[in-house]
Amino acid sequence: MKILLCCDAGASTSMVAASMRKALTESEQHFVIEAKSSQLFSDVYKNYDVVLIGPHIRYKKAGMEKEAQQDNIPVEIIDSMDYAMQNGAKILAFAKQLRLDADNK
Incomplete structure (x- = not known):
């Protein structure tokens, strides 16, 4: 799974990405979690x-x-609290559920 985190500058979101990477299980080590500026969204989201x-x-x-819906x-x-607390495990679980839900539509 490849997860993109978008923000404006990237400093705090890069820390969230690092926290998410730490929460990966052994079988999830192939996941890619990257933080990028929202200005790059259209160029990279696909x-x-x-x-x-x-x-x-x-x-x-x-x-x-x-744009991404297509x-x-x-x-x-x-979630604001998860972001502030850099709760990588919870944010990772949220991302996985979002993908699962999208695949089941």
């Missing part, structure tokens, strides 16, 4: 299975979601 947005740029969700790539906002 390379991912799930897109998670930092809560501070929630206002961009509608446009990103509309490719069946879920786009969702990371």
